Amino acid sequence: MNEIKIFSPATVANVSCGFDVLGFCLDSVGDDMVIRKIEKKGIYISKIEGFDLPYETELNVAGVSALAMYNSLDLDFGFEIEIYKKIKPGSGIGSSAASAVGSVFGMNELLGRPYNKTQLTEFAIKGEALASKCEHADNLAPALFGGFTLVKSLKPLEILQIPSPDDLFATIIHPQIEIKTSESRAVLPNQVALSDAITQWSNLGSLVHALHTSDYNLIKNSLHDVIIEPHRSKLIPHYEEVKKVVLKAGALGAGISGSGPSIFSLCKGIEMAKNVEDAMRNVYAKTGIEFDIHVSKINIEGIKIK
Amino acid sequence: MNEIKIFSPATVANVSCGFDVLGFCLDSVGDDMVIRKIEKKGIYISKIEGFDLPYETELNVAGVSALAMYNSLDLDFGFEIEIYKKIKPGSGIGSSAASAVGSVFGMNELLGRPYNKTQLTEFAIKGEALASKCEHADNLAPALFGGFTLVKSLKPLEILQIPSPDDLFATIIHPQIEIKTSESRAVLPNQVALSDAITQWSNLGSLVHALHTSDYNLIKNSLHDVIIEPHRSKLIPHYEEVKKVVLKAGALGAGISGSGPSIFSLCKGIEMAKNVEDAMRNVYAKTGIEFDIHVSKINIEGIKIK
Structure with missing residues (x-):
């Protein structure tokens, strides 16, 4: 070969x-x-x-x-x-x-x-x-x-x-704006409250447990970010509105993908993921900002030969 | 009844x-x-x-x-x-x-x-x-x-x-000193470095995964505390020495039990747990401080009718 x-x-x-x-x-x-x-x-x-x-x-x-x-x-x-x-x-x-x-x-x-x-x-x-x-x-x-x-x-x-539960999907919106890496780093605090750190590690420990046990409800209850999101979400236009409608549409959770500007959500099943796609589109269609939306099953195989 | x-x-x-x-x-x-x-x-x-x-x-x-x-x-x-x-x-x-x-x-x-x-x-x-x-x-x-x-x-x-792996034991030494609750709280910082918080949640996420997969080596690599131990360990006499000999004796890890003064270790198998008991005893026997040591399997049942 x-x-x-x-x-x-x-x-x-x-x-x-x-x-x-x-x-x-x-x-x-x-x-x-x-x-x-x-x-x-x-x-x-x-x-x-x-x-x-x-x-x-x-x-x-x-x-x-x-x-x-x-x-x-x-x-x-x-x-x-x-x-x-x-x-x-x-x-x-x-x-x-x-x-x-x-x-x-x-x-x-x-x-x-x-x-x-x-x-x-x-x-x-x-x-x-x-x-x-x-x-x-x-x-x-x-x-x-x-x-x-x-x-x-x-x-x-x-x-x-x-491990990843069988029926887990992601919907991701990419608003076509540029966030400079330097800016997304600069907004992060060097120090965080111990109480917030405890909340964060409690949620991460719970999320790992939820993924092991395919507990969608616990995935939902664990997908919170009290440390980074309050700072970085300000750099993403309409972030709070997107998150609100996405959760209302049934998503398990939503957050910043990487350092943004994309916003991801996790969903149980393709139907919910498509509802979330519609909800995201409805918010951004009114803004004049160009965007892409991706709906995807979680890829458990990773990179592969075509 | x-x-x-x-x-x-x-x-x-x-x-x-x-x-x-x-x-x-x-x-x-x-x-x-x-x-x-x-x-x-x-x-x-x-x-x-x-x-x-x-x-x-x-x-x-x-x-x-x-x-x-x-x-x-x-x-x-x-x-x-x-x-x-x-x-x-x-x-x-x-x-x-x-x-x-x-x-x-x-x-x-x-x-x-x-x-x-x-x-x-x-x-x-x-x-x-x-x-x-x-x-x-x-x-x-x-x-x-x-x-x-x-x-x-x-x-x-x-x-x-x-979940808890089948062959997990704990050895705990209780040095009979009093640490006031107010004191063990007062030494904790309100703010922690974000980098330390990341290390801590990475370790907790890994520990939860390790317990799910009975991966003793990963349990060992996850049992670290970069946030609390540096402060509270100072209140426990001979803490560093106990930790050092316990790890040398083969323990998967050691740390402060609750807010102290007890020091716990986790071990794979009863034999390692008893070796750790000897190591703990050797340190405290020289100090003049009274102590108890407990060796115990992890109790997966919890409280029970006798």
Whole structure:
């Protein structure tokens, strides 16, 4: 096998109470990528469609992660990467993570899987760092492993796969505004009230238990964020209104996807997820702000060969 | 049935990363209590052995919780309570919680179980509040439900039962010193670093996952407390030394039991738990401070009829 076509999924990080550690994987939105073995040594980006991204390997997220992996091996051939980008950069649903994992996953498959998924995450972190200016794995882990993941620690990298109930769907709205990473970081407090921290970890512990026991009601009661949302939600137009109508439409919960501007909700069943889609559309249709909406089953498989 | 004899177990609250929400139940240490139906209306403490506690119903933890339950019913008879106290008050392993749950559990059994365990916890909270000057359930919940419990919220009261691996044991040392509740509260910060809070909730989420998957190695990697332990451990003599030798002896982790002064450890298997007992004894034997040590399997049943 000299060429592989893969689907690299979008992901939702943070998930309300799980700031900086939790994430889940989507099914209906993701990039396509082709990875090809070539005679010439090195990593080359040969095609980019969908969005205007750099072709220089060292400036391209998929290129940087691929290089990190390539340099760990001693190969007498190289790889060519084609990127068919469908996840909008800056949308808050793991666009850079999809690129970062796509190249290393594809290369690993072509090489006969010398590395496990945790090792692939290590390489992908290098690519992700190019985009987000810091090393983190909260989108990479769900993209590679699928389902819900908890990044227990970065050094050493430890990723836990949390089970996902069968009938769990996500609806995500992406308002097409730009939130600068620097701004979304600047609004976060350095210190938080101990009482709020206790509420947050109680909810995260409960959410992990709820996912293990497929307890939708407890998922609903756990999807709260008393630490980050009060600050970052101010950067997202109509956030409170969206959240209100989404919950009224029956969603288990709603929150900021990653650092925004996308807003995710979790739903039991496709019907509820579609009702939530309508509710989100109704709010944003009146605003004049362009938006996309994605409805997706939770993708328990993660990145895959097409 | 007019009389019932019960075993009301000691418990460990907080459990390192689970401050204010997590707890587990012990098997080898607990109070015996007798609850008896009597013709005279009201709640009466008729016998107390072991420690010097008040006989006045309104001043006795078991009396107060019993009264809360009794007053919710319209009965034409009363109850007499005998307390054979074995858990030392102030030891940090849920002495007051054992009293608080014992009376209501026993009455509920004699009455044909009009209340479920969550409702019993609500009554027991009233007794616990007499002892600890605030309403909390982190010892009550494991005493009543057994195993590991997570008190997701107090209002409304929501208690989750987290599974416990088969071969999990605890070893607990109780140094016989007094730490005033006011002092153990005063050392806690109102504000904590967001980065520390993230570490703590990552560990709690991981611990819940580890308990669900019987992953002893992950239990070990999750039993860390970066928020409370740095402050409260200073109030416990030789804390660091005990922790060091306990971990060296193979324990999965060690931490402050409740608000101290007891130090708990969790171990895989009875042999490791006994090695930890020896290690704890070796440290405290040199200090001149009196101490007790308890080795116990995790009690998944909780409070029970003897």
